[in-house]
Amino acid sequence: MSTADTRWWRDAAIYQIYPRSFADHNGDGVGDLAGVRARLGYLRDLGVDAIWFSPWFPSPMADAGYDVADYRDIDPSFGTLDEATALIAEAHALGIRIIIDVVPNHTSVAHAWFQRALVDQAYRDRFWFRDGRGDLPPNDWGSIFGGPAWTQVADGQWYLHMFDAGQPDFNWDNPVVREEFEDILRFWFDRGVDGIRIDSAAMVVKDPALPDFDPASPPDPHPWNDRDEIHDVYRGWRRVADSYPGERALIGEVWLADQQRFALYLRPDELHAAFNFDFLGCPWDAKALRRCVDETLDAHAAVGAPATWVLSNHDVTRHVTRYGRVETGFEHDLRQTRHLAPTDLALGTRRARAAALLTMALPGSVYVYQGEELGLPEVEDLPAAARQDPFFARTGGADPGRDGCRVPLPWSGTAPPYGFGGDGWLPQPADWAQWAVEAESADPSSMLNLYRRALALRHAEPGLGDGPMAWLDAPADVLAFTRDGGFACVVNLSGAPVDLPAGVVLLTSGDLDDGRLPVDTSAWLRLP
Numbered sequence: 001m002s003t004a005d006t007r008w009w010r011d012a013a014i015y016q017i018y019p020r021s022f023a024d025h026n027g028d029g030v031g032d033l034a035g036v037r038a039r040l041g042y043l044r045d046l047g048v049d050a051i052w053f054s055p056w057f058p059s060p061m062a063d064a065g066y067d068v069a070d071y072r073d074i075d076p077s078f079g080t081l082d083e084a085t086a087l088i089a090e091a092h093a094l095g096i097r098i099i100i101d102v103v104p105n106h107t108s109v110a111h112a113w114f115q116r117a118l119v120d121q122a123y124r125d126r127f128w129f130r131d132g133r134g135d136l137p138p139n140d141w142g143s144i145f146g147g148p149a150w151t152q153v154a155d156g157q158w159y160l161h162m163f164d165a166g167q168p169d170f171n172w173d174n175p176v177v178r179e180e181f182e183d184i185l186r187f188w189f190d191r192g193v194d195g196i197r198i199d200s201a202a203m204v205v206k207d208p209a210l211p212d213f214d215p216a217s218p219p220d221p222h223p224w225n226d227r228d229e230i231h232d233v234y235r236g237w238r239r240v241a242d243s244y245p246g247e248r249a250l251i252g253e254v255w256l257a258d259q260q261r262f263a264l265y266l267r268p269d270e271l272h273a274a275f276n277f278d279f280l281g282c283p284w285d286a287k288a289l290r291r292c293v294d295e296t297l298d299a300h301a302a303v304g305a306p307a308t309w310v311l312s313n314h315d316v317t318r319h320v321t322r323y324g325r326v327e328t329g330f331e332h333d334l335r336q337t338r339h340l341a342p343t344d345l346a347l348g349t350r351r352a353r354a355a356a357l358l359t360m361a362l363p364g365s366v367y368v369y370q371g372e373e374l375g376l377p378e379v380e381d382l383p384a385a386a387r388q389d390p391f392f393a394r395t396g397g398a399d400p401g402r403d404g405c406r407v408p409l410p411w412s413g414t415a416p417p418y419g420f421g422g423d424g425w426l427p428q429p430a431d432w433a434q435w436a437v438e439a440e441s442a443d444p445s446s447m448l449n450l451y452r453r454a455l456a457l458r459h460a461e462p463g464l465g466d467g468p469m470a471w472l473d474a475p476a477d478v479l480a481f482t483r484d485g486g487f488a489c490v491v492n493l494s495g496a497p498v499d500l501p502a503g504v505v506l507l508t509s510g511d512l513d514d515g516r517l518p519v520d521t522s523a524w525l526r527l528p
Helices: 033-038 040-046 081-093 112-117 121-126 175-190 230-242 259-264 286-301 332-338 345-361 390-394 437-441 447-460
Strands: 013-017 050-053 097-102 150-152 158-160 195-198 249-252 308-310 365-369 469-471 478-483 487-492 504-508 521-526
Touching (some): 033 040, 033 081, 050 195, 081 097, 097 175, 195 230, 259 286, 437 447
Parallel strands (some): 195 249
16 A cells, blocks of 8 residues: 555545454454454445444453553454454555544553552552542542443542543543553554544543533533643644654544534644534434535635544444434434334435435545445344443443444344354344345345445545535525536435436436436436
8 A cells, every 4th residue: 555645534435343243253253353354355345445443452341342451452352463463454455544443531440550550649640530528429520321420449539430430531631641642653553554533532631620510501611521731632643643654644533513613623733534423413404414514514624624424333323223213313312212213214224325425425534334334224122131331231221322233244144143253242133134245235226235336436536525515506405516527416305306407317326206306315417
């Protein structure tokens, strides 16, 4: 792979692999690196430019690997560091770049530093250890996963964990923490990794006073989210990335409603890109989608950064299921009330096909979550005994958690484990044969073949990827826009079929209706 400055991250199609659920080579029911290596040809043929791996580090799996015990090794359930190095080289030989997940906000209670901190006060300043208020924790902060954000240790002090109790937060006011993570970046860049996805990127800096506050009306600045001091952290990371040949990209998980604050992370000396959660959570509504696209492009243009477009990931309800409901958007806080709401999978699939063409036609990069290209629905009827997400445990089952989008992929056959390997760590539904790669590969009209054709065209069309776009006049509730080279995309979110502009139809997400574009359908065209 060339080391030239290609700025690949500005328009790449990036495929997210959740390692436990992609492919199991050794038959133990857990996906592994050998399984990924055996399926690299599938990803090449799909047409992706890069793979983003959710954490592959050693971990007790209190939060499915986001509780990292060692940032410089591979979890034994996935393989070895040598296998990871070989995978990177094999992917590069196929023209596929590698992005790995780094978790800077918190670590694992099994991490060597935390274990040392339990017995050595000198290490406690690398975390947030504090005395309590009598029998109470140091403050009233709550965990994002539910319950308190503090756990008491044997000598009476408490440590902060904004997520699970197995995930103590780092203290980024300590320069040792900053130096450690910059060295972790070098460790992986030295092994050929092309990019770093930064988990919970806006949360790493805390107000050292650790004040009480009302979550419904937080102060400004917020005590633990999006504090101004955080930008110095990522300027340091950018200097590390820029010290390597070629483009090593930093991609942030930044959940912020304020687009202007969001864009600050994308200034030229900070992150290269960040996930567009406003678009991910946007309902299937023409006005809402157009507003989101306009605000996204405006915010990114102000700092010269590329937009990103994403429909699903390992933390959210799969969009085939969301789009089949009356309420088609996504918000974490509403997962409890929307779980098991009626969904029309045929409708959701039709909309998901249309949304795929929309995202791939917009300016910037596009992310595909594993199984999205198969049209997999959310698995919402997992038995309680099978669920492993701390959201489920820490809310007493009130929040179903995220396991439903993490069920192992179906590859072949007519019954579980559908060619995944051993019986999966989460049970696969009995009706998933229709979504197996083998079955969809043989069906020209499948979601998989739609993604393959769309990604191939996205590479072939010079106007797609990064670059300008312009809206076209269109009927109400129809999105229509052009890209360079005469390319146009039309998405019909209205209640009736609409006429297409004059031109050559390149690809549609569903069959045309006597030459007209049906409801919940997208078309790509070449305009005269």
